[in-house]
Amino acid sequence: MLMLFVSACKKNFSSDQFEDGKLVVLAEISALDTVKIPIGKTIKVENGSLIRFEKVNDATVTITENNTTSWVLQPNYSAQYINNPTSVFTNKKRFKAGASYRIDINHPTLGLVSATTYIPLLPRLNRVDTFGTQFNGKEVLGAKITWRDSLDLDEYYIIEAVKELVKNNHFFIYRGKRYSYDEKSGKDFYETVKSTPGLKVMTDTVSLNKYTRLDLFTEDDQSENAKIDKLSNPFRRIFFLDHFFNGETYNTTIYIDKQFFVDPKQKGRVRLQLKSVSKDLYDYLKLYEKYKTDFGSVPTTQLVSPTGNVDNGLGVFGGSAKRERLYYFDVLL
Structure with a gap:
């Protein structure tokens, strides 16, 4: 799932938030996902008062798994990434849980940038x-989440929820060939063969690769959020260290704002996720949570960019492994 640097336009930020002329990597690599790495560069504009992210298509990008196997990534020019403020480099390989990864980016003018991370076990x-x-008078979906921690491992957990926009494709298969029932030609053809035994219209739910982050609430004072803000306030993510339940079963209840659950103009499904993440990603996202800003963007205040793990560049290259539950509230026809 690519939820990094998703934007309809290039974003501008005050110049003290980022250095000029630096490669920027903001990548959460997740077990079982295909390789998608957003990479951009910072450029000062308006007499140096603002920083703008721009695409970088002339870099050589390599991912190395467990210090053995390497893949070369290519800039992806498909329509789904055309509005991203950065380039997205992809490969058909999939990330694995319990594996280490290194990224090397070689740019002709900005030099060599690298970072390493580890994807935890699921x-x-x-x-x-x-x-x-209800939570503080707001209609919410409560979710009591129970999981088992691993013994003798420092683990970093994040709970989050997003609404993924989807559409339903309708189709039928006749004599081994798939036809779209959503297209007039396919629907007309179906009318001529619908008496065929076993023929039926089927539905395929397809992601639009667009996401809306949902506000979360917690009353758990063992969460790291208790150190970030008042627990009566909404959060984008809920954070847990395993220091006080190492090797044990733990449960917590979170509450999801239902504001966007049903939207006729933006139909989709709710994805509730429990993630085990690398320490570098955990620290980076927790700092952004403190300033109430989403991953891949910067607050409009004078917040300096968090220190990431990207050598000679900016941002973070972090690993995650997730379990999730899907919930449908919109009526998808």
Whole structure:
């Protein structure tokens, strides 16, 4: 799932937030996902008062897995990334849980940038029990999440929820060939063969690769959020260290704002995720949470960019492994 640097236009930020002329990597690499790495560069504009992200298509990008196997990534020019403020470099390979990764970016003028990270093992999610309720007078979906921590490992957990925009494609298969029922030609052809035994219109739910982050609430004072802000306030992510439940089963209840659950203009499904993440990603996202800003963007205040793990560049290259539950509230026809 690519949720990094998603934007309809190039974003401008005050010049003290980022250095000029630097490569920027903001990548959460997740187990089982295909390789998608957003890479851009910073350029000062308006007499140096603003920084703008621009695409970088002339870099050589390599990913190395477990210090052995390497893949070369290519800039992806497909329509789904055309509005991203950065370039997106891709490869059909998939990331693995429990593996280490290194990224090397060689740019003809900005030099060599590198970073390393580790994708943890998949978290052991036991169950999720959901219920409708209110939190501070707001209609929310409650979710009691129970998982088992690994013994003798420092683990970093993040809970988050997004609404993924989707559409339903309708189709049928006749004599081994797939036809679109959404197109007039396909629908007309179906009318001529619909008496064929076993023929039926089927539905395929397809992601539009667009996401809306959903506000979360927690009353758990063991969460790191208790150190960030008042627990009565909404968060984008809920953070947990395993220091106080190492090797044990832990449960917590979070509440998801239902504001965007049903939207006839933006139909989709809710993805509730429990992630085990690398320390570098955990620290980076927690600092952004403190300033109420989303991953891949910078607050409009004078916040200096968090220190990441990208050598000779800016941003973060972090690993995650997730378990998730999908919930449908929109009526998808």
